[in-house]
Amino acid sequence: MPLTLIIGNKNYSSWSFRPWIAMKVAGIPFEEILLSLEAPDFKARVALHSGTGKVPVLIDGAVKVWESLSILEYLADKFPDKALWPVDPAARAHARTVASEMHAGFGPLRRHCPMNMWRPVIKRELPDDVVQNVSRIDALWTDCRTRFGQRGPFLFGGFGAADAMYAPVVSRLHTYGIEVSAVARAYMAAVMALPAWEEWRAAGVVEPWVLPHDEVDWPVVRKA
Numbered sequence: 519m520p521l522t523l524i525i526g527n528k529n530y531s532s533w534s535f536r537p538w539i540a541m542k543v544a545g546i547p548f549e550e551i552l553l554s555l556e557a558p559d560f561k562a563r564v565a566l567h568s569g570t571g572k573v574p575v576l577i578d579g580a581v582k583v584w585e586s587l588s589i590l591e592y593l594a595d596k597f598p599d600k601a602l603w604p605v606d607p608a609a610r611a612h613a614r615t616v617a618s619e620m621h622a623g624f625g626p627l628r629r630h631c632p633m634n635m636w637r638p639v640i641k642r643e644l645p646d647d648v649v650q651n652v653s654r655i656d657a658l659w660t661d662c663r664t665r666f667g668q669r670g671p672f673l674f675g676g677f678g679a680a681d682a683m684y685a686p687v688v689s690r691l692h693t694y695g696i697e698v699s700a701v702a703r704a705y706m707a708a709v710m711a712l713p714a715w716e717e718w719r720a721a722g723v724v725e726p727w728v729l730p731h732d733e734v735d736w737p738v739v740r741k742a
């Protein structure tokens with residue numbers, strides 16, 4: 519039985535994007551069920567699989583996994599040959615650490631700059647707490663690239679779970695015209711050049727649903 523991933527809107531659902539892009543890049547086959555976050559039956563349909571009422575949810579037969587980071591851990595266990603985490607124990611520990619830091623943090627950036635794939639690149643003024651988030655992310659990426667990224671353009675060389683956790687951050691920094699270092703900019707370019715990135719983006723920008731909460735220029739909706 520194939521894996522099924524329940525996701526939200528591709529234009530907006532940053533948490534859904536994480537396991538989706540990890541599975542696509544790793545070549546793990548799955549079926550997706552896309553539910554618009556504001557659909558009247560969203561909560562009822564998600565509640566069949568997760569008490570959180572949130573997406574993403576991965577279904578593997580009788581196994582149901584929610585929380586994006588737990589889904590990535592499940593996939594790493596089930597498909598060890600895909601090397602979603604680095605093999606070297608030190609690099610692996612660091613990859614898990616930065617992935618957890620993303621899962622648990624960066625609230626100011628997430629609130630001020632929601633993922634919005636169809637918004638044209640327009641610079642947004644950033645309050646101090648968002649600037650601090652960006653500075654931390656830039657330093658973290660630069661450290662990973664310098665210490666662990668020799669074998670490829672991603673945080674730990676090849677694309678893995680840590681990159682998947684930061685993929686929506688790449689989108690945010692790009693969309694809101696946020697300035698970062700040359701190393702971070704090169705990393706972002708590598709992530710955005712992935713065919714899986716374009717597949718998600720292309721599907722997102724033609725979605726019909728507009729969510730005011732995620733449109734920071736509301737009531738103006740900017741669609742590229």
Ligand SMILES: N[C@@H](CCC(=O)N[C@@H](CS)C(=O)NCC(=O)O)C(=O)O
Pocket residue numbers: 526530531532533534555571572573574584585586587621
């Ligand atoms: N910590 C969760 C966050 C999941 C989450 O907040 N998902 C959002 C979509 S990006 C959601 O389902 N929102 C619908 C709602 O809260 O009603 C994870 O990592 O998966």
